[in-house]
Amino acid sequence: MATQHSRAAARLMMAPAVVLLLGWMLVPLIMTLTFSFKKYLPLKGGDLGWVGFENYIRFFTASAFWPSVLSTLILVGGVLAITVVLGVLLALLLDQPFWGQGIVRILVIAPFFVMPTVSALVWKNMFMDPVNGLFAHLFKAFGAQPYDWLSQSPLLSIIVIVAWQWLPFATLILLTAIQSLDSEQLEAAEMDGAPVLARFGYIVLPHLARAITVVILIQTIFLLSIFAEIFVTTQGSFGTKTLTYLIYQRVLESQNVGLGSAGGIFAVILANIVAIFLMRIVGKNLDA
Amino acid sequence: MARRVSTRRKAITTLAAWSVGFLIFFPILWTVLTSFKTEAQAIADPPLFLGFDWTLENYAVVQERSDYLRFLWNSVIIAGGSTLLGTMVAIPAAWAMAFVPGKKTKDILLWMLSTKMLPAVGVLYPIYLIFIQLGLLDSRIGLVVVLMLCNLPIIVWMLYTYFKEIPGEILEAARMDGATLREEILYVLTPMAVPGIASTILLNIILAWNEAFWTLNLTAAKAAPLTAFIASYSSPEGLFYAKLSAASTLAIAPILILGWFSQKQLVRGLTFGAVK
Amino acid sequence: MGQITLNQVTKSFGDVEVIPPLDLQINDGEFVVFVGPSGCGKSTLLRLIAGLEDVSSGEIAIDGTDATHVQPARRGLAMVFQSYALYPHMSVRKNIAFPLKMAKMDKAEQDRRVANAAKVLNLTDYLDRRPGQLSGGQRQRVAIGRAIVREPAAFLFDEPLSNLDAALRVNMRLEISELHQTLKTTMIYVTHDQVEAMTMADKIVVLQAGRIEQVGSPLELYNAPRNKFVAGFIGSPKMNFIDGADAAQFGAHTIGIRPEHITLSTTEGLWQGRVGVAEHLGSDTFLYVHVNGLDPLTVRVSGEVGVRHGDTVFLSPDPAKLHRFDAQGLRQS
Ligand SMILES: Nc1ncnc2c1ncn2[C@@H]1O[C@H](COP(=O)(O)OP(=O)(O)O)[C@@H](O)[C@H]1O
Ligand SMILES: [Mg+2]
Numbered sequence: 001m002a003t004q005h006s007r008a009a010a011r012l013m014m015a016p017a018v019v020l021l022l023g024w025m026l027v028p029l030i031m032t033l034t035f036s037f038k039k040y041l042p043l044k045g046g047d048l049g050w051v052g053f054e055n056y057i058r059f060f061t062a063s064a065f066w067p068s069v070l071s072t073l074i075l076v077g078g079v080l081a082i083t084v085v086l087g088v089l090l091a092l093l094l095d096q097p098f099w100g101q102g103i104v105r106i107l108v109i110a111p112f113f114v115m116p117t118v119s120a121l122v123w124k125n126m127f128m129d130p131v132n133g134l135f136a137h138l139f140k141a142f143g144a145q146p147y148d149w150l151s152q153s154p155l156l157s158i159i160v161i162v163a164w165q166w167l168p169f170a171t172l173i174l175l176t177a178i179q180s181l182d183s184e185q186l187e188a189a190e191m192d193g194a195p196v197l198a199r200f201g202y203i204v205l206p207h208l209a210r211a212i213t214v215v216i217l218i219q220t221i222f223l224l225s226i227f228a229e230i231f232v233t234t235q236g237s238f239g240t241k242t243l244t245y246l247i248y249q250r251v252l253e254s255q256n257v258g259l260g261s262a263g264g265i266f267a268v269i270l271a272n273i274v275a276i277f278l279m280r281i282v283g284k285n286l287d288a
Numbered sequence: 289m290a291r292r293v294s295t296r297r298k299a300i301t302t303l304a305a306w307s308v309g310f311l312i313f314f315p316i317l318w319t320v321l322t323s324f325k326t327e328a329q330a331i332a333d334p335p336l337f338l339g340f341d342w343t344l345e346n347y348a349v350v351q352e353r354s355d356y357l358r359f360l361w362n363s364v365i366i367a368g369g370s371t372l373l374g375t376m377v378a379i380p381a382a383w384a385m386a387f388v389p390g391k392k393t394k395d396i397l398l399w400m401l402s403t404k405m406l407p408a409v410g411v412l413y414p415i416y417l418i419f420i421q422l423g424l425l426d427s428r429i430g431l432v433v434v435l436m437l438c439n440l441p442i443i444v445w446m447l448y449t450y451f452k453e454i455p456g457e458i459l460e461a462a463r464m465d466g467a468t469l470r471e472e473i474l475y476v477l478t479p480m481a482v483p484g485i486a487s488t489i490l491l492n493i494i495l496a497w498n499e500a501f502w503t504l505n506l507t508a509a510k511a512a513p514l515t516a517f518i519a520s521y522s523s524p525e526g527l528f529y530a531k532l533s534a535a536s537t538l539a540i541a542p543i544l545i546l547g548w549f550s551q552k553q554l555v556r557g558l559t560f561g562a563v564k
Numbered sequence: 565m566g567q568i569t570l571n572q573v574t575k576s577f578g579d580v581e582v583i584p585p586l587d588l589q590i591n592d593g594e595f596v597v598f599v600g601p602s603g604c605g606k607s608t609l610l611r612l613i614a615g616l617e618d619v620s621s622g623e624i625a626i627d628g629t630d631a632t633h634v635q636p637a638r639r640g641l642a643m644v645f646q647s648y649a650l651y652p653h654m655s656v657r658k659n660i661a662f663p664l665k666m667a668k669m670d671k672a673e674q675d676r677r678v679a680n681a682a683k684v685l686n687l688t689d690y691l692d693r694r695p696g697q698l699s700g701g702q703r704q705r706v707a708i709g710r711a712i713v714r715e716p717a718a719f720l721f722d723e724p725l726s727n728l729d730a731a732l733r734v735n736m737r738l739e740i741s742e743l744h745q746t747l748k749t750t751m752i753y754v755t756h757d758q759v760e761a762m763t764m765a766d767k768i769v770v771l772q773a774g775r776i777e778q779v780g781s782p783l784e785l786y787n788a789p790r791n792k793f794v795a796g797f798i799g800s801p802k803m804n805f806i807d808g809a810d811a812a813q814f815g816a817h818t819i820g821i822r823p824e825h826i827t828l829s830t831t832e833g834l835w836q837g838r839v840g841v842a843e844h845l846g847s848d849t850f851l852y853v854h855v856n857g858l859d860p861l862t863v864r865v866s867g868e869v870g871v872r873h874g875d876t877v878f879l880s881p882d883p884a885k886l887h888r889f890d891a892q893g894l895r896q897s
Contacts, residue, residue, distance in 0.1 A: 003618045005635060009469050010388035013380035017444055018396065020377065024437040025403045028411035028418075035413065090308060097293050098302035106548050107309035110316055113547030115498040117518040118536045122319050124522075126529055132331040134318070141334065167312065169558065176555045214559050225407045228500035228515065232522040244409045251413045252505065264410035275405040279398050286394050460616050461649035465663035465710070466637035475662075479653040 029268070035261035043255045055262035059250075067239065068246040071155060075242055076223045078159040079166060080216055086163075087170030087215065088208065092200075094171070095178045112168040116228035123161045124150060124233045154238035161229055166222075170215045177211035178204065210281070217278040224271055243267055316540070323347070323533035330529035346534035354517065356538055363513035365428050366503070367496035370435035371443070371489050377436075378443040379485070383473055385444075386451035387459055397448065404441040408501045419506060426508040434506065435496045442558075443492055449556060450484025451477070487553035490546055497543045514539040565627045566718035566750030567592045568613060573622035575608055575774075582608050583774040585622065590718075590752065590767075592627075595744050598754045599761040599797070600771035606754040609771070610720050613752065615639050626717060637666075642711035643720040646727065648703045650695040650710075656682075657691040660709045667714075681709040684743075701732045708743070718750035725760065737764060758798050762786070770794050792893040795820050801850060801862045803887070810835075810858065816888035816896060823850065823864035825885035830871070833878025837861065839871050853877060 036055050039048040059065060094105065111119065127134045128149035136146035149157040181204065189199050225244050234240045236249060247267060251260030310317075321337070322330050329340045350356050385393045415434065416425075424430030454477065462476040478485065500515040507516055518539050521532050568590040575583040582605045590596050598606045611617045613624060615636035623632045631639050642663075651659050660681055664674045682688045685705040695703055704724060711719055721740070725733045741764050744751050755761055761768050762782045770777040770785065770793070778790040782798075789795035795803050803820045811819045827833065828851070837855035851863045851871065863879060871877055888896045 003616065006388050007390065010384035010390070013384040013469075014396070016377050017381035017400070017440060020437060021400055021403050021440060024440075025406065028414035029406070031414035031417070032411055093301070093305055093308065096298075096301045096305075098298055098305050100302065100306065104305045104309035106551070107313040109547070109551050109554075110313050110544060112554070113494060113498070113544050114316065114540050115515050115518065115543070116500045117504075117515050118319075118540055119315070121518060121521055121532060122315055122536055125527065125532060126318065126322065127315065132333075132527075132529065134335060137333050137335055164312070164315065169554075172551070173555055173559060218558065221405050225409060225501065227409070228504060228519070231500075231504060232519050244407065247409045248412065251409075252416075257413050260413060264407070264412070267407040268410040271405050271407045271410075272402075275402050278405075279402060282401065283394065283398055286397065455647055455649065457645045457647050457649040458651065460636075461643070461645060461710075462651070462662070462666075463616070463636050464614060464641070464643045465714075466666035467662075468666075471666060476651055480651070482653075 032261045032264045032268075035257050036265050038258050040257040040261070041255060042257060051258065055258045056266075059259055059262040059266070064241060064246055068241050068243050071239055072224065072242040072244075074155055075159060075162070075226065075240075076220055078156075079163045079223055080219060082159070082163040083166045083170040083219065084212060084215060086167055087174050088212070090167070090171045091174035091178050092204075094175055108171055109168045111165050112172075114165065116165065117232050119165055120161055120229040120232045123157075123164070128157055150233060151238060154234050154240045158226075158229055158233060158240055161233070162223065162226060166219055169219070173215050174208060174211055177208050181207050214278070214281060217274060217281070220274050221271060221278070224267070224274070243270075316544075319533045319536050321533075322529055323537045325530050325533075327528055327530045330533070346530045347538070350531055350534045350538065354520070354535070356517070356535065359512060359514050359517035360538070360542075362428060362507075362511055363497055363515075366431045366435060366511075366513050367493045369428070369432040370439065370496050371492040373432060374436040374440045374443045374492065375447075375485065375489055378440060378447050378488075379473065379478070381444050382447035382451050383477060385448050386454075387456050397445065400441040400444055404438070408438075412505060415502075416506070425506060426510045426512075428511045431503060431506060431511060431513075434502050435499055438499065438502070439492045439495055442495070443488055446488040446491070446553070446556065447481070447484065450481055450488070453484075454480055487550055487556075490550040491553050491558075494543055494547055494550065565592055566590075566716075567627050568718060568750065568752075569623075569625040569628075570613070571623045571625070573609075573612060573624060574620045575605075575612055575617065576620045581620075581774070583612070583620075586774070586776060588769065588776065588779070590750060592750055593748050595741075595751045595753065595764060595766045596769060597761040597765035597767070598752065598769050598771055599758055600756065600777075601797075602756050604771045605774035606756070606771055607722055608774075610643075610722055610752060610754050614641055614643050614720055616643075640717040641720055642714050642716035642718075643722070644704075644707045644711050644724045646723045648695075648707040648727075650703055650706055652695055655692050655694060656687060656698070656706050656709075659695065659706055660687075660713055663710060663714045677713045678709075681713050684712070684746075685709050700728050701736060704728065704736055705739075708740070712743070712747065716749065718752060721751065721753040723755055724753075725755070726757075740764065759800060762798065768798075770797060788895070789887065790895055792818065792820065792889050792895075795887055795889075795895070801864065804859075804861045806858055806861075808857075811888075814886060814888060817891045818889040818893070819881075820887035820889060821881040822885065823862040825882040826861065826863045827880045827882065828863055828865055828869065828871075829878045829880070830875075831878065833880040835861070835879045837877060837879060839873055839875045839877055842871065842873060844868065851877070853879060855879070 037050055037052060039051045040046065041048060090108065094101070094108070125133070130136055130146045130148035135149065139146045185203055186199060189203055194202065226242065227244055227248065230236055230240055230242065230245050236245045243263065244267065247260050247263040250256050250263060323346055324342045324344070325336065325340050326343060326345070329336050385397060419425045419430055458480070459472055459476060462472045467475065498515070503513050503515045504519055507513070518535060521535055570586060570588040572585045572587060573583060574581065574585050598609060600606055608617065612619050615631070615634060619632060623630055625631060626639055651662065654662065657678055660678045661674050664677060682691055685708060687702065687705055687709060690698060690702060695706060698706065707724070725736050728736060737760060753764060765782055767779060768782055768785055769779050772793055778785060778794045785794060785798045789798060792805065796805070799822055801823045803822050805818055805820050807818050811817060835855045835858070837853040840852040840854050840860060843850040847867070849865045849867070849869050851865065852860045853863055854860050861879060890896055
């Protein structure tokens with residue numbers, strides 16, 4: 001279905017989207033790259049000249065750098081662990097026949113549609129508050145000391161909030177994957193005498209491997225740039241300063257654009273490493 | 289396949305599934321319930337579930353004090369505008385990629401997706417600077433454009449997967465029948481793809497509605513949508529649970545409803561076809 | 565008018581040459597069938613004529629004017645696709661009227677033509693239905709209706725019957741033939757089914773790997789196939805081929821004899837063999853006979869015969885209907 005004419009038309013039709021995205025990608029990225037090699041302080045006169053790799057050196061040697069990397073790793077790793085493990089279990093449960101499947105499905109998916117600022121504030125105030133939060137009430141009811149979640153385990157608190165938001169996503173994708181499993185395969189294994197756990201280990205889990213990979217990759221990309229949840233809860237204090245938040249602070253709060261840009265370039269590279277793996281999987285699927 | 293499952297087992301599964309579903313949904317339910325309480329009832333210990341005096345007062349206060357409707361309108365304009373604009377740019381592109389695939393089509397698609405993965409914070413300052421230069425800071429049009437660009441890869445991708453399911457012969461028939469390219473897309477492709485286009489629009493409205501990096505960083509008083517409206521409750525209003533709840537309920541209700549309609553498309557839209 | 569000339573037309577997809585240089589002349593009003601095994605390039609050739617694909621080189625002329633680079637819509641040709649390619653969101657009426665609407669024809673004339681086509685094709689009662697609510701045969705007719713309202717210079721059909729069941733296929737075959745007799749418009753019809761080709765065509769073009777093996781009327785192809793490929797492809801059951809000494813005895817590298825040109829006897833004949841499978845169709849009987857040293861021979865006998873599995877029979881070819889091929893597979897006489 002391709003003639004010269006239709007190919008020419010196709011190029012024309014693709015042009016707006018391609019040009020827009022190319023601009024959206026290149027212009028800011030080149031600017032960030034440029035800033036990262038400059039002393040750039042908007043409040044003190046703006047562009048103060050080239051400084052080579054100084055910003056990078058300062059960014060990587062700053063006392064806040066390694067803690068922020070660690071926080072990022074813990075946050076991303078924690079959320080991934082919770083969502084993938086609970087997601088698999090939940091998907092297995094929801095795949096069983098039971099009454100009211102449609103409604104339960106809706107209940108489980110709902111958190112994904114809650115805007116990040118709302119979920120963060122609701123959790124912070126109405127659940128995790130040490131005086132009036134629901135958890136405090138619950139602890140008191142059992143005679144325990146109320147726990148100040150956000151100041152005593154701030155990173156864990158944020159992990160809980162974010163995991164609650166992303167659990168539906170993981171569950172939904174894993175459920176879709178489970179449902180595509182050929183039930184005859186399972187029945188054959190059952191006939192062969194494989195017990196439940198073996199069936200899960202040898203058939204269900206390998207079948208889910210790809211879906212789990214996809215969940216991990218996509219969530220990683222989104223989780224690396226978690227912002228609003230930190231912004232409205234701890235503002236980056238108490239060890240919740242992730243890389244994203246650190247860069248944000250350098251750029252907008254301390255207005256050290258050069259330094260922030262160096263961090264920004266680092267974040268871009270980091271995200272790209274994850275993206276390459278995801279692209280591989282997606283690309284393979286395109287051919288199929 | 290349908291194997292008979294014992295009623296007992298089904299009952300147990302039902303109980304488990306409903307409990308888990310309830311637990312996951314509970315924070316939302318609790319927020320909605322609290323929004324109908326008075327402030328005193330909202331922090332009562334032990335907590336009140338249903339036995340309280342239902343009141344709509346919080347909603348009135350929220351609207352009065354912070355002008356909820358203005359934020360809502362901004363959200364509608366920003367989410368709706370960016371999605372519609374994106375769809376208009378994406379339909380021709382998706383047509384080209386689905387029906388006139390070339391050697392580079394796959395690379396272009398993957399490249400488009402990869403732009404979605406750029407961390408926003410990495411380009412925050414340049415965008416900020418550009419916005420100041422163009423006078424777009426705290427303007428709805430600025431956010432419409434940014435969110436359109438953010439979601440364009442997803443829109444193109446989703447439309448592409450839907451278009452791929454339409455047999456190319458039908459479009460060729462239209463071409464033989466004398467339709468111009470514009471007529472082919474307008475009278476044949478678009479009507480056939482209506483369900484796909486609708487789901488694409490729906491999912492992207494949701495994504496734009498909940499976007500909370502650019503909306504928080506590029507707006508102030510004038511163009512702020514609901515994400516920013518809620519963020520303004522972080523302190524000290526956040527301590528007024530009933531009002532926080534009312535505001536939150538107002539912010540999430542519209543999208544929760546849309547979201548439930550679009551749940552089937554969610555997987556497709558967010559995994560780029562990697563999971564079927 | 566509908567005269568189509570292909571001059572040294574080639575088509576390659578990337579490095580793969582699907583159509584090597586090809587010349588073909590299609591006269592106005594002819595019913596031409598492209599026939600050949602699956603994947604031999606029939607659809608590609610048809611799509612080149614339609615303008616849905618560009619030729620890699622060569623020219624296509626329609627009614628004497630060069631149409632090589634003319635847009636599909638401007639070539640004045642109508643196409644019926646294998647999948648019918650109906651617009652699922654439009655009613656039958658709108659489907660049929662679509663090309664007229666695109667041509668900005670006035671509404672009254674559109675209605676008149678649609679009504680006319682619907683009458684010819686027995687679709688009048690279905691005009692307000694959607695394609696999804698029609699049977700396969702009806703969909704086929706809508707696709708034809710959409711083609712005839714345009715009053716094209718030629719119709720192009722790409723395996724239009726392959727999605728229909730056997731009984732319907734015979735019906736539609738007749739309907740299309742009748743349509744051709746009524747309209748007297750050029751029709752180019754692609755099929756892999758040689759029975760369709762034999763029954764419908766004025767002129768058959770046999771293709772293999774993008775090359776034209778032979779062009780001719782059905783009987784020319786049947787009586788005088790140019791080579792072994794055409795001989796084997798045209799006619800059902802397939803022609804028997806015999807090599808070696810048995811062929812040399814007739815002065816050929818290979819001889820071909822159609823099943824209907826072999827005489828069966830229980831007493832004497834050229835070859836002695838044993839009956840394997842016997843297929844009784846009532847009107848005919850097909851026997852698969854195992855002869856020592858040869859591949860099984862197919863024999864077609866009119867009506868019923870009294871031989872059964874395992875019987876010994878004698879076979880003799882009709883010398884006048886014998887085809888002789890040389891080592892290259894070309895027919896000598
Ligand atoms: N768009 C295309 N790209 C690459 N190869 C193609 C394309 N279309 C057809 N072909 C190849 O050309 C050959 C002829 O195809 P086609 O014309 O569809 O055969 P037919 O219709 O006789 O079955 C086949 O080998 C097919 O794989
Ligand atoms: Mg074909």
